[in-house]
Amino acid sequence: MSTKPDVIRKCLQSACLVGLLITGILSLDCNLLHFHLRKVTWQNLRLLSSTSSSFPVECLRETKAFELPQEILSHTQPAKRYIKEAFYEMSIQAFNIFSQYTFTSTWEKDYLKQIQIGLDQQLQYLEQCLEEEEKEKEDSKELEEDGMNWSGALVPQLSNLELRRYFNRIDNFLKEKKYSHCAWEIIRVEIRRCFYYFQKFAALLRKK
Amino acid sequence: MLWSQNASPIRPQNLYLVVYISLMFGVLSSLPDLSDQSCTFKVTLRNFRVILSWELKNHSIVPDRYTLQYLVISIPDHMKTVEHCSNITASFCDLTDVWDVLSETYAVTVDGFRGNTTLVTCFIDFFLATHISLEPPEFDIVDFTDHINVNVNFPPVIPKILDGKVLQFYLPLIIEEQSGGIVKKYNPTLDENVTGNFTYVIDNLLPNTNYCISVYFKHRNLEEIHRSPVKCTLLPPAQDTGSSESAKIGGIITIFLIAAVFISTILILKRVGYICLRNDCPNVLNFHNMSSWVFPEMPPLEAVAFVEVIHTNRKKKVWNYNYDDESDSNDETAAPLTNTGGYTKHGLVGGLLGPTSASSATWEDCLEPYTEERDLSEPEADTEPLMALGPKPGGSECTSGAHEGRGKLLQDPFSEEDSSSTEESGDKIIFNVNLSSVFVSALDDDGSEGPPASPCFPEETYNLEDSHRLETSFLEAPGEGTQPSFPTPSAECPWPEDVLSDISDSSESGVDTGDGYIMR
16 A cells, blocks of 8 residues: 555645635625635535546436526526525535545546535625624614515525535435445535536626 | 556655646547447537538448438437438548437447448447547638638537537637737627638738738637637728828817917018008909909090191291171181190181190190081192091090091191101101190290180080080090091081180191190
């Protein structure tokens, strides 16, 4: 067994941790949230595409449509808060799915850890910004907007529910396939596709 | 390979940072290996067309035709056969109208045949968002003095795969301008429905400077860039426009300065008195009467008259107080002529018309009644000089109308000097008398001089009151071909009394041009 890949993996892991921490420290400004979200999401997407092997031909027979929510696919322009909440939901779900990786697939373990680190940092960023928005909404004038948003907040809650259902389908698929190699390959492709739409979704935070 | 224990200690933090940066570059810049064991695939966006090309790794295997199939991994389905990519000899295929979603993962199978035998089967999957290679679009440039128009050729219909603000977000167009080692990048904003030629203007450029332009798509998340071939141009110099404008401005300013200097000089000279400007223009510059200027009036006729001298020999009559003397006739009114002082005097029998203007005092005709000389309308052998007065062609200042009167010209038959041109026709001497060179003397009252004969014209009645008018009528220059009108007296030839008193019909007296010399 060669020790060189192990050394590289250790260095890679440490470097990524340092880099992400530095990026996280420098990017706590909620005004730059969209930049951070877009960048981290794209990095995860690229990591999911950097597998050395191509999709197995034999796994083509086990593919499944997981039905990503239409709100994400249609590129509509919902409220900023909904976008943040959607990001938060997606990050949590994806993080949980990748946490179930038992390293029995052909993926590189380090790549998967990098993805988890990015998602975790993204979650921390989102939590901070969402709390700041909650504090701002405690103003008396915004109570009326809350009333208005309360009725509108039902829509984001429903959309988050759809996201949860989406990731539940993914999780169930893994369980049904017993976390097989083809299942993980299929999930990898699907989550990569999800990350792509969320990256476009993050651009909407910059416009508003 | 184990770390060497003798390796110099390096701070792990710096090492991590360096490794992190290098790894990030490596991860972001490297494209996934789109190859299986048999083929190498490449997906290219060429002129806004999605082109899939492949190449067999084993060059010994040379299929004569290929068939391509694909499916979308996220959509469970069977492999789909692309009709225009079936049994093709080329190793590439246009899938623009087939692959229209950039976020999907496409699984592709390419079978190589030779005859009915499948030589090779290649399979690949790729995620277009990260696997597509962006080739630069076609463009051309139009250079001007201080700016360049960059025309990028977009298709009339944007492929569906680039819908949804893909061009604006994922595939921004970058225009590079290079000049003198300085590179500037421009990111033009593309509309969502940009079609046809897109023109971007690079302005604020320096004339007479070389600029090189290149265009490419920069994938937002990919470091790999495919730049277009550079197109260079040398901007024309700005002298033409600048020089023309500056020349115009300079010319206008120069004209104004010259005019100002000229006017100020005139004003100064006028104020100083060096030049005196007249308010009235000379007649030459008087253009009010243009008609007279274009068609100048005939100058007043000079006192030139055509005089026909008809010689008549008359004997000097002596008054014998014999009333029965028939010789007392009007015919004998020829006054003798004297020759005085070198002048040839031609006495005119008749009343003087009085002083006239200097230019017109030549027309005196004192003629005896014309009635007795009617027969003189024909040239006769009568040597008595008679003067047929008529206007000289070209006008005479003494004639103002038709004048056919005749008078007598007192001619000195002994005069050898004749300042007037004469021509003889038989017994009749016709000569032109230039009245401007003729001095006419008024006859005295002593009777020595024959009183000038009264101008008698059988046609019209001469009125004494009309003497001045007559005078003026003689003075007026008639038109060419016209004859001045002249009031002809009746047969009795009324004449001014002051003149008639000096006139004797039968008397002929010589003209004494002594003191009574009248100067014109």
